[in-house]
Amino acid sequence: MRTTWDLETDVLVIGYGLAGGVAASIAHDGGSDVLILEKNEYPGGCSIFAGGSAKCVEDAEAAREYLTVLSAGRVDDEVISAFAQALAENEDFIRQLAQVNGAELKRIPNTQGSYPYPGRETWYSLRIAKIPGFEGFPWMRCFLSPAGVNLIKLAMDNVESRGIPAMLSTPVRRLETDDSGVVIGAVAEKEGRELAVRARQAVVLATGGFEQSEWMRKQYLQGMPFFSMAPLTHTGDGIMMSQKVGAALWHMWLVHGSYGFKFPEYQLAFRHPFSGYRNPKRKMSWIVVDKMGSRYMNEYPPAPQDLPHRAMEIFDPDLPGYPRIPSLMIFDEVGRKREAIAQPLAFPGYEYNWSEDNSAEIERGWIIKANSIAELADAIKERFPENEGRMDAEQLEASVREWNMCVETGKDRFNRPPGSMMALATPPYYAAQVWPIITNTQGGPVHNAKQQVMDPFGQPIPRLYAVGELGSFFGHLYQLGGNIGECFTSGKIAGQNAAKETRLP
């Protein structure tokens, strides 16, 4: 057991995204000295990219009912109840945090739960509309909306107003335990040297997911390859560190994601622009077909950033391979002019502005063009090696014909909403390759209702907590907006409980 340390604190928080910032602030309010260690050069993690708001509920019992169906028996009742209760308290909690900088919070009452389950109507969202005097961080441009940037500003102002130190560019490499397995600190790396930090009360893991670990993606996700839009620091470190001290894992297979684009010139993937809740009247200009040209999915399901990649993941041993990875997005001239088919992130060093009429991407060869569907099939075979020459012109023509009949009748066997349908009838025609895209992962260490990390035998690992998307609640279906809501609920619960641990002498 380690006995020499470079630094000491009561509660050590590892990872400075939203959940880490909240947990640190609340542990401090509970009377603990707190230190945050962050791997990246700046705080924010995935949280800073979030386009949405924090989920809250009007009524804990209704939320419990909804979450019970949503999680389909994969989460214990006790954890469901604790999450539902914290969601019911979320608005008051966030309003308290917002006092630090006068953040203006906007309640968005009409965003219901994504799925038609009992309790759906209890959900609403809370968005940080504005923070007086704050125009964004010089080191981060915002993506869809300033929501995520404002969330991180809120977390940082709470941390800084409490005088909590945060060490950036300090990746934690491992946890330290005593001889009986109690977590007593961690070892980080700072400027090429080891930094051992003792935690007298607890360690809170807030390191996010494994979006950028190719190895973990291959081991835990069914389809290959998946590409990610998350920061490059997200390599599942918290998962490995918790495993090393005996944690059980859950929800590793579940990805909050969609289908989208990946080009070798850009390290991060781009997703299509249909995020948020499904608006059944919003037109979508494309269909998606497999390598051979057959349509197989509802391109616009109830949660467009939760479900669509799942349909892509099947493996066909007779091919052999994944007949739907990559798939092809097919659209026509009307669709091409209508709107950009992708929505890239703004990420320092990885910015890309997609042209509104998709013309620049045709120039780049990311989108290919042909005068007829049969010619498009030939062009796909020739120009996209990943298609492996499988595209079948007759099949693609049949898919487009069948689709155009669906548009006429308003009926689709995959349940695409009639209001979203557009005929593919105006040449030229276009194709782009689409892949399964990870917005963020949900897997990580199992936690109980107190956010304590559990071992495979259902026992808490003493003095170890996990928050945010690291071992998220979501293990069956993802509730849109749920990750941000959970950063607040889990950060509060873990911070409170960590501060109650007795101090080691």
Ligand SMILES: Cc1cc2nc3c(=O)[nH]c(=O)nc-3n(C[C@H](O)[C@H](O)[C@H](O)COP(=O)(O)OP(=O)(O)OC[C@H]3O[C@@H](n4cnc5c(N)ncnc54)[C@H](O)[C@@H]3O)c2cc1C
């Ligand atoms: C583009 C995008 C859009 C999204 N939109 C929404 C949305 O609209 N609504 C919603 O609810 N959710 C959304 N999400 C998901 C949501 O943003 C995340 O799930 C959530 O913010 C995760 O917060 P976190 O605090 O758990 O982790 P993060 O905010 O990811 O923070 C984890 C931090 O830990 C650090 N870290 C990692 N390893 C180490 C280590 N070894 N040592 C020290 N530090 C480490 C990372 O660098 C990072 O800063 C979106 C995600 C993305 C990528």
